Amino acid sequence: MKTEFSTPHSTKRRFRVLKEFLIKAFLFICAASSVLVTVGVVWTLVVEALPFFDDVSLSQFLFDREWTPLFENAQYGIMTLVCGTLLTTVIALLVAIPLGTITAVFLSEYSSEKMREIFKPILELLAAIPTVVYGYFAMLFVTPLLQKIIPGISSFNALSAGLVMGVMIIPYISSLSEDAMRAVPLHLREGSLALGASKFQTSFRVILPAAFSGVASAYILGISRALGETMVVAIAAGLQPRLSFNPLESTQTITAFIVQVSLGDLPQGSIGYRSIYVSGLVLLIFTLVFNLIGQLIRSNMEKKFK
């Protein structure tokens, strides 16, 4: 469009138009390749997992009460792994939701601009700590501590893994919730304060409900984070798939199972190899559902405040 001012039909101009076009095409291919990655993930999981059901019926998969695909008389009850995953996730959320919400309220309503400048980067740093380091904390610091408080707790247990995982996802929850709370219009705060409400009442009864959809989507993203977390549970929660919700015993999550199998040497195409893809697929479905719900809630919120 701008090039119309240069001499028409000059080779220089044609070259320039061609160059612009090629650059645009190249950039488009780069951007589209990210879709290929997703397709690759889903496609691989499905293709490698489907032959699993040649050997195992769906009802076995859903209703068996044990998960022992690597043993002699193998059982394939995915529910035991799902149970372990849910258990550690729930414990993590019991820690992360209250602490994350309070942190967000503090950062958004109580702290000054200066304090926020200091605290936000620190929270980001927390999110940057490698998960294997958190796993070390869970096993060699939290578990011995718990053993002193609760005698009889197993040396691998869901409780310590869940607690540490909770601390780990606080930054995710607090930063998204804070964004949502800061987006609440100022006049709501002023209206509440003008009616004589205290700062505490304003924060928790006006701001938090007003920002609810944003906060809820933060919780949901926290949940999907906790479901997919691997190293903490692989190190500290043990390798015993169990169909129980006792946090003091060892348990096994989907992710920990995948790690356990991958550490051994599995021939491609064996039932053990298929089993990690099946469990990975279950995990992917869980997290995708939660992610989609989170995004829906968030886009609803964005519409509301426009």
Place this chain on the structure above:
Amino acid sequence: MIVALVILLSLIIDMAMTGMPRISSHFFTSFPSRFPERAGILSAWVGSFCVVLVTALMAIPLGIASGIYLEEYAPKNIFTKIIEINILNLAGIPSITFGLMALGIFVYRFGLGQTIITAGMTLGLLVLPIIIVTTREAIRTIPSHIREASYSLGATKWQTIWNHILPYSSGGIMTGVVIALSRAIGETAPLITVGALTFIAFLPTAPVSDIAPYLSMKWLTDPYTVMPIQMFNWVSRPQEEFHINAAAAGLVLLTMTLLLNAVAIYIRYRFRKKYKW
């Protein structure tokens, strides 16, 4: 919030107290060993470095290019929308499923085996969304009158991007790159599934040699181990002595990632001061 910080600080101090005595030049220059006092992290940190190099070469150009396309070129249509939703979802997929994908595609289908290039590409795909999102955010802060001024002087779209948009957003983009790489250094789970070995007592082939053709790419196809996997290996051993090694390795790992993140925060701070629209 203070509670959480205090807990974490105490954890880190505890790890530092346990691991500090083990950290010496010997620890950095020795291979892992059956004897905890003699074991070191030489192969682990060299491996981490090589893997992250591959990750960077893959993810940085791809990520920045995607970010530019989505911000500057993308028409508002259904396909753009699909790419955007897809990137959001990609960031939410558990890292271990990336590992499963890489095991199926890179290791078996492409026959790349359990090598540095597989690991680097896996992590590259994993951190791609981080770079795309930060690139887009950085570009979005540039006001449109900059673009219009450039066009009105006769610059083409690409000239505008290359000479103006990219330089002005480079601070934000660099922040994203550094954060992405620090994430890649600390990531463990996907590398376990693509088969990083835990006991490697040799280094990858040197990239330079004194015989022709002087440069060798063979290191890309060598087996490897990385820092977090070495640490995981030591943590999961029952002997107490190895846990000290794990603490020391954790300390090194933590220092590396926190340092990188501090750099990222600093870059962002500097650039925010430099450009005020």
